[in-house]
Amino acid sequence: MKRKGMKRKLNETLTAYGFLLPNLLGLTLFVFVPMVYAFYVSLHEWNALSPKVFIGFDNYKEMASDKEWWNSVYRTLIFTVIYVPLLFAGSLFFAVMLNTMRQRFVGVARTMFLLPFAITSVISAVIWMFLYDPRNGFINQFFDLVGLPNQQFLGSTDQALLSIIIVIFWINLGYNMMIFLASIKEIPIDYYEAAKIDGATGWKAFWHITFPLLRPTSIFILVVTTIGSFQVFDQIMVMTKGGPANSTMVSVLYIYKQGFEFLNMGYASALAVVLFLIIFVLSLAQLRLYTKKD
Amino acid sequence: MKIWKLFSILSIALILLFQAGCSDSSSSSSGEKDGVVTLKFWDMHTDAEKAFFEDLVKEYNAANEGKVKIEYTAFNQSDYSNTKLPVAFANDEGPDVFMVSPGDFTKYAESNILADLNSYFPEGAKEDFLPASIEAVTYDDKVLALPYELELLGLYYNKKMLADAGVEVPKTWDELKSAAEKLTTSDVAGLVLPTDKAAYLNFIWYPFLWQQGGNVLNEDGTKSTFNSPEVAKALDYWGSFFQDGQAPSKLQYGPWDAGNLGTGSAAMSIVGTWLVPVLEKDYADTEFGLAPIPVPEGGKPATDAGGWKMAVNANSEHVDEAAKFIMWCFAEDKSRPLKWATEVKFAYSPRISVVEEGQAIYDKGLRKVFTEEIYDSAIPEPRFGPEIVDAVGEAMQQVMFGDVSGEDAAEEAHKKIEEALNK
Amino acid sequence: MGKNKTILTIFIFACGLLIILPIFFLVFSSFRTPEDVFKLSLNLSNLTLDNFKAVLETNILRAIWNSLVVSVTVTVVAMLFHAMSGYALARLNFPGKKFVFGWMISTMMVPFTVIMIPLYMVTKNLGLANSYGGLIIPMIFNAYGIFLFRQFYQDFPKELEEAAYVEGLSIAGTFFRLVLPLSKPMIIPLTIGFFTANWNNYLWPLIINQKEELMVVQVALANIVGGGYETAWSIVLAAALLSAIPTFIVFFSMQKYLVDGIKMSGIK
Numbered sequence: 008m009k010r011k012g013m014k015r016k017l018n019e020t021l022t023a024y025g026f027l028l029p030n031l032l033g034l035t036l037f038v039f040v041p042m043v044y045a046f047y048v049s050l051h052e053w054n055a056l057s058p059k060v061f062i063g064f065d066n067y068k069e070m071a072s073d074k075e076w077w078n079s080v081y082r083t084l085i086f087t088v089i090y091v092p093l094l095f096a097g098s099l100f101f102a103v104m105l106n107t108m109r110q111r112f113v114g115v116a117r118t119m120f121l122l123p124f125a126i127t128s129v130i131s132a133v134i135w136m137f138l139y140d141p142r143n144g145f146i147n148q149f150f151d152l153v154g155l156p157n158q159q160f161l162g163s164t165d166q167a168l169l170s171i172i173i174v175i176f177w178i179n180l181g182y183n184m185m186i187f188l189a190s191i192k193e194i195p196i197d198y199y200e201a202a203k204i205d206g207a208t209g210w211k212a213f214w215h216i217t218f219p220l221l222r223p224t225s226i227f228i229l230v231v232t233t234i235g236s237f238q239v240f241d242q243i244m245v246m247t248k249g250g251p252a253n254s255t256m257v258s259v260l261y262i263y264k265q266g267f268e269f270l271n272m273g274y275a276s277a278l279a280v281v282l283f284l285i286i287f288v289l290s291l292a293q294l295r296l297y298t299k300k301d
Numbered sequence: 302m303k304i305w306k307l308f309s310i311l312s313i314a315l316i317l318l319f320q321a322g323c324s325d326s327s328s329s330s331s332g333e334k335d336g337v338v339t340l341k342f343w344d345m346h347t348d349a350e351k352a353f354f355e356d357l358v359k360e361y362n363a364a365n366e367g368k369v370k371i372e373y374t375a376f377n378q379s380d381y382s383n384t385k386l387p388v389a390f391a392n393d394e395g396p397d398v399f400m401v402s403p404g405d406f407t408k409y410a411e412s413n414i415l416a417d418l419n420s421y422f423p424e425g426a427k428e429d430f431l432p433a434s435i436e437a438v439t440y441d442d443k444v445l446a447l448p449y450e451l452e453l454l455g456l457y458y459n460k461k462m463l464a465d466a467g468v469e470v471p472k473t474w475d476e477l478k479s480a481a482e483k484l485t486t487s488d489v490a491g492l493v494l495p496t497d498k499a500a501y502l503n504f505i506w507y508p509f510l511w512q513q514g515g516n517v518l519n520e521d522g523t524k525s526t527f528n529s530p531e532v533a534k535a536l537d538y539w540g541s542f543f544q545d546g547q548a549p550s551k552l553q554y555g556p557w558d559a560g561n562l563g564t565g566s567a568a569m570s571i572v573g574t575w576l577v578p579v580l581e582k583d584y585a586d587t588e589f590g591l592a593p594i595p596v597p598e599g600g601k602p603a604t605d606a607g608g609w610k611m612a613v614n615a616n617s618e619h620v621d622e623a624a625k626f627i628m629w630c631f632a633e634d635k636s637r638p639l640k641w642a643t644e645v646k647f648a649y650s651p652r653i654s655v656v657e658e659g660q661a662i663y664d665k666g667l668r669k670v671f672t673e674e675i676y677d678s679a680i681p682e683p684r685f686g687p688e689i690v691d692a693v694g695e696a697m698q699q700v701m702f703g704d705v706s707g708e709d710a711a712e713e714a715h716k717k718i719e720e721a722l723n724k
Numbered sequence: 725m726g727k728n729k730t731i732l733t734i735f736i737f738a739c740g741l742l743i744i745l746p747i748f749f750l751v752f753s754s755f756r757t758p759e760d761v762f763k764l765s766l767n768l769s770n771l772t773l774d775n776f777k778a779v780l781e782t783n784i785l786r787a788i789w790n791s792l793v794v795s796v797t798v799t800v801v802a803m804l805f806h807a808m809s810g811y812a813l814a815r816l817n818f819p820g821k822k823f824v825f826g827w828m829i830s831t832m833m834v835p836f837t838v839i840m841i842p843l844y845m846v847t848k849n850l851g852l853a854n855s856y857g858g859l860i861i862p863m864i865f866n867a868y869g870i871f872l873f874r875q876f877y878q879d880f881p882k883e884l885e886e887a888a889y890v891e892g893l894s895i896a897g898t899f900f901r902l903v904l905p906l907s908k909p910m911i912i913p914l915t916i917g918f919f920t921a922n923w924n925n926y927l928w929p930l931i932i933n934q935k936e937e938l939m940v941v942q943v944a945l946a947n948i949v950g951g952g953y954e955t956a957w958s959i960v961l962a963a964a965l966l967s968a969i970p971t972f973i974v975f976f977s978m979q980k981y982l983v984d985g986i987k988m989s990g991i992k
Contacts, residue, residue, distance in 0.1 A: 011360070016817075022895040023818040026808035030828065033805075033865030038831040040846055041839035055391035055841070056412035057496070068695045098673065101739070106736065108733045109976040114979045116733075119740030121916070125971035127924045127942060129949075133957075134746045137753075141551055142490065143762055145749070162496065162550025165700050177743065182917060186872070189909045189982070195880065223875035230829070231868060238835050241926075246725055248497045251702035259745075259835045267383040270408055272391070279838035286833040291826075347947075377946045380930055384840075388931050391841050392848065553762060559954045564759060575953050583954065 040276040042283075049276035056270065066277035071216065076278060078253070079261040080285070086257060088173050094232050095225075097180055102187035103213060117188070120181035128178065132245035135174045136161065164254040167247055171255055174242055179235075183228055190224040191217060226297045230290050237286050258282050338622045342373045343389075343396040345381035345609075353645045357630055357637065369622050371398070390414065393505065397617040397628060398610045401446055404500040406438070409612070415445035416615040421624040426632045434651035437681040438610055446610035449631040449638060450648040452573040453675050454508060454604045455579075456595065457667075462489065462568040470592050471569075474538060477595040481547035484568035491547040493570035494539070495556035496701075498694040499621040504605055504682055505556070505571050506697060508594050509535040511603035511680055517693060517718070518660070518685070525722065527693070528715035534597070535705030540700030562589065573607065577647045577667045589608040591670040593678065607678040608648065688721035754962035761958040768980035779948070784963060786937065787944035792970060794859045794929075794940060795922040796934055802918055803911055811899055815885070825874070828867045836927065850858045858932045859940065863922055869914055876910040877903070912913020912981045919974050941967045 024031075049066055051059035070076055072158055086188060138145045140161035147157045159193045163199060198216050202208070207215055218225075238257050243249065249256035249264070256264075262282065266275030344354055345534075358373040374396075376385050382405060389395045401409055409415050419427075426436065430448065438446040456477075458470065466484050471477040481491030495502045510516065515531025518524065526532075542548035554560030559576055561567040563584040570593060580589050593602050611630065613623040631638050635655050642650045643662040649671075650656055656663065663672045685693075696714035699705040753761050755771040775845050812818070843862060844853075852858035880903065888898040926942040933939065948963045949955065 019816050019895060020818040023812040023821075025896070026816075026899075027813035027824060028867060029805045030809045030870060031824070033861075034867065035830060036846060036850075037829075037843060037862040037865050038834065038839065041842035042831070042834050044842035044845075045834070045838050054408065054412055055387045056409065056414050074939050096506055101736070104736055107729070109729055110734050112733055112737070116740050117982065118975060118979060119737075119744050121975055122972075124916075124920060125968050125975060126747070127926075127945070127964065127968070129884050129926070129942075129946070130750070130961075130968075131746070132959070133964075134750050136551070137749065137762060138746060139551070140762075142488070142549060143553070145989075159550050162702075168889070169950070181744070182831050182913075185913045185916070185982070186387060189913050190876070192812060193909055209331075209912040220879070223878045227872055227875040231871065237833075240835070240837070248499065249847070250498050250698055250864050251496070252698040254702075259837065262835060263383075263738055263837050264691070264927070267387055269691070270387060272841070276838060279835060283830075283833050283836065290829065290833065294829075339827070346726075374934060377949070384927070384931060388841055388844055392845060553957075554955055557953060563954075564762075579953050 008036050039215050045276045046280055048273055049280050051273045053273040054270040055204070059273070062273070066274045067281070069274065070277055072280065075253070075256075076258075079256050079258045080282075082192060082255070083237055083257045086151060086168060086172065086239070087233060089169070090175065090236045091229065091232050093172070094176055094183060095228055097176065098183035098228070099187050099221075099225075101180070102191055103183045103217065105184070105188055106191050117181070120184055124182045128241040129245050131174065131178055132242045136246055139170055161247055162251060164252050167251060167255045171243055171246060174246070175239060183232070186228065187221065187224060190221055194220050202296060222297065226294065229297070230293050233293060234286055234290060237282065307334065338369045338619050340369065340619060340623050341396040342371050342398040342626075343381070344375045344400050345378040346400075347378075348377055349645055351375045353641060361626060361629060369626070371626060377551060391452045392590060393616070395614045395616065397614050397619060397623040399614065401612045402500070402609050403437070403607065403682045403684045404687060404690055406446065406610070407440075407457075407686045410440040410445050414614040414615055415618045416617070416624060417443040417445065418447060418613065418624055418627075419444045421628050422610040423628060423633055426628075428457055429654050431651050431653065433681050434606075437684060440486045446612040447627050447631055448484055448608060448610050448651045450608040450642060450646075451651055451679065452575060452608050452648045453606055453671055453679050454505065454571055454573050454594060455671060455675050456569060456592045457562055457572055457576060458569040458590045458592070459562060459565070459567075460590045463590070468589060471595045472592070473595050474597045478538075478541065479548075481542060481544070481569065485547045489565070490549045490561075491569065492542055493552065493556060493561045493567040494542060494548045496552055498691070498698050500690050501557065502697055503690055503693050504607055506535065506539055507605055507680075507683070508603045509539060512594075512596050512600040517683065517689065523722065525715050525718035527696075527718055529710050532711040533707035536595075536696060536700045536710055539697065540707065543701040559583065563587070574647045574649070574671055575657045577671075581666065589667065591667040593670075593675050602678040603674075603680055604678050605677050605682050606649075607682040611640065611693065622652075686721065689718050692717035692721065749960055750965060753958060754959055754965045758958045761961070775958045776966065778956075778959050779963045780965055782944065782948060782963075783936070783939065784941065784944050784948075784966065787898055787939050787941040788967065788970065790938055791923055792943040793856060794863075795919050797860050798863045798922045799915055799918040802866065802869055803915060805864065806866075806869030806914070807873050807904060807907055807911065808899070809870045811877050811903060813870065813874040814877035814894065815880070832871075840927065840931065847932055852932075854933055854935050854938065854968045856938065859929055859938065863925065863928065869918065872914060873907070873910060874906070877972055908981060912978050916974060916978055920971050923971050
């Protein structure tokens with residue numbers, strides 16, 4: 008009996024690693040090895056053109072007093088604090104709404120929400136630049152119509168970051184909504200029927216059944232969106248290049264500037280290692296926080 | 302059942318993959334094969350300019366059949382400088398021949414990536430180049446790139462818009478400022494200037510600094526002179542166009558693009574020589590004028606002479622062949638540089654004999670203004686490293702979009718420049 | 725109740741219309757002449773097909789084909805690998821599970837720009853530069869899918885698997901015969917996500933491939949945007965619309981299966 012249990016356990020372990028093997032290999036080769044290499048580079052002075060010079064932890068020391076870097080980290084955090092809750096609440100809200108609406112139309116509605124996701128980030132950035140244009144842009148023309156003052160949007164240090172958040176929210180809302188919706192659809196209908204007998208409908212049913220049962224998906228969306236918000240790059244590069252006056256210079260953009268514009272590859276790698284640690288700690292905290300509740 | 306379907310798709314995909322992998326094993330890279338030297342030539346030009354270089358390569362390959370074969374590839378400009386070249390050089394796969402921008406020149410020169418071209422100039426050819434243009438590519442007494450164009454800046458304007466607003470063509474800073482103010486309406490921008498931080502932003506601004514005798518660095522390039530009153534004044538003046546809403550804070554076309562003036566969304570813009578043929582060709586219905594960049598009280602006229610250069614990778618196995626190719630392109634026969642500077646685009650050739658040869662074309666239409674009123678005030682675009690370019694750009698952004706005075710912005714940038722120089 | 729649902733449906737559609745407004749702009753502008761491209765009027769008289777003609781003169785069709793090969797292959801292989809890994813992490817017990825999960829998640833946290841140069845080195849040394857292999861293989865491995873499948877399988881009803889074990893199926897057999905076919909509700913959204921992400925991938929194909937005949941659609945699009953003295957936005961937008969059509973098709977064809985998800989939940 009015991010031996011059989013052991014055998015089963017061994018079998019389970021072997022199957023598990025068998026299932027994990029392609030990804031373990033692939034991720035090691037194509038992500039982990041490059042990551043380790045980036046750490047190795049961070050201990051050097053390297054401009055990609057001439058040989059690397061080992062300088063120990065000097066890049067990290069330099070970073071401590073790099074005001075522009077810490078400003079970019081701060082800006083990234085602001086971005087995250089606004090964007091992540093906005094996207095999370097928005098996509099959950101619309102998923103629930105789509106789940107309760109007339110189901111005949113749900114396919115059309117979902118497609119409408121999902122369409123922005125189909126368009127390349129560069130092109131959506133271009134479209135929004137037209138909409139945001141301070142002089143002829145659609146939004147300001149609309150503001151004229153309803154008697155609101157015209158805004159500078161991407162041309163203003165106060166509004167640029169928020170304008171970009173709106174674009175990225177617009178792109179990702181439908182996709183995350185779809186993931187939520189897929190999970191909501193997985194909740195057995197009996198649960199709701201049982202709750203109905205207890206008098207829990209609408210908001211109550213959401214709070215006591217839907218939301219708790221969505222926990223695995225919610226954790227996923229939160230962690231992935233947080234990680235993603237630290238890596239937003241394309242849209243900012245196209246729309247503002249970090250400007251005006253650095254108001255949208257987030258960490259990844261600053262790393263790119265150091266690495267590929269200044270060709271300070273060593274320093275850029277050191278910044279990336281630190282950014283990695285920041286994301287790592289944040290994600291770990293999120294995972295811990297949400298899984299502990301169980 | 303379903304699994305088998307999935308597996309069959311998977312195996313088809315894998316077969317496809319292997320095929321693709323195998324068929325590539327014979328892919329050619331630079332090197333020697335059957336006595337033929339293969340050279341990689343990377344470029345960032347588009348459209349007609351790309352076609353020009355494609356034709357050059359074809360002609361050269363045909364003339365040197367069995368000896369040299371040049372493989373030409375063109376990339377999107379921003380990816381070219383900041384992605385393709387660094388990744389390639391980091392992997393020792395840099396092209397043998399490539400285009401280098403003034404902003405990248407110093408970094409590449411310092412890293413010994415650029416081959417010395419001194420000995421490859423044909424007899425007497427080097428003397429034909431404007432001394433300033435050779436000086437701009439000289440580093441440690443070595444000529445590290447070949448200049449092939451000088452792009453000058455001027456003030457383009459829409460004649461009808463100026464006439465309708467009763468505005469004279471501005472000659473001084475004050476006139477430019479009041480003209481921009483009068484020409485700005487809800488649909489039209491008075492003056493289009495670049496908005497985003499990039500080397501191009503600084504490029505357009507330098508003349509305002511030089512007109513007053515100011516500069517970013519001292520003569521031998523060892524110290525920052527950015528905390529001077531001239532810098533503060535040029536910054537304040539530039540920033541005022543944005544602060545007062547006469548220059549748009551965001552553009553729908555690039556600041557170098559003909560679209561701003563062409564579509565009638567701007568009355569004036571400071572742009573380079575390249576705009577002339579585009580305006581003539583695509584916006585022939587609108588009348589445009591051109592004037593030198595307005596000068597401050599007591600200042601002297603100044604403009605930038607920009608332009609990319611051709612360079613040879615010093616680590617190439619075939620520096621000789623590569624250098625011979627670029628000399629053939631622009632330093633030998635007059636016809637190729639002339640075609641480039643007059644037919645393909647409009648710019649000035651750095652070669653005196655070529656400009657003389659093309660005299661007739663250099664006097665045509667708006668080109669005449671460049672030739673007669675602007676050319677003599679040209680100063681080569683500085684080849685500062687990216688840290689200095691960034692510091693200057695940051696100071697400009699501060700006066701454009703922040704509530705910072707020119708003096709404070711200059712002081713801040715001055716510190717950063719000193720730091721970069723001492724590195 | 726019914727009335728509320730109608731109001732809600734109308735509200736959703738109003739929001740949906742607001743969301744696709746910028747896309748309307750894209751569609752209309754791609755049919756406008758270069759002079760009118762920014763005009764936001766609803767005047768439809770001046771529409772032209774010239775932009776699309778100009779786009780089709782470039783090598784975009786070949787690029788669309790390349791992108792299809794790459795995106796489909798990556799998506800199919802990734803779905804299988806990621807579902808397997810996600811299942812193992814959610815359902816199987818084995819030593820080192822927590823570490824493996826944490827390690828995989830951490831691979832998501834490195835900005836791509838930073839590993840670009842070493843990733844190029846690795847791929848080149850595997851002999852994959854300038855080939856479909858180089859475009860495809862490194863893009864398959866991504867913790868995003870593993871993570872989502874893991875979360876999905878955590879709530880998967882245990883009873884089904886237990887019944888399968890009783891019938892003598894092995895773990896692998898249970899997964900492939902029973903669990904995987906029932907994973908459609910998550911495979912479909914992820915397919916959309918993976919296909920789109922790879923379709924829209926730009927930086928990696930740009931650096932790993934030099935060959936004209938393997939150029940993918942986003943690189944071709946960037947070449948149309950160019951950087952010249954005159955940006956023909958109408959042509960760029962037409963190219964953008966054309967290059968988004970395959971993703972639209974994937975969206976629409978997947979809709980059917982997304983709706984299937986509801987019926988499936990009846991099994992439980």
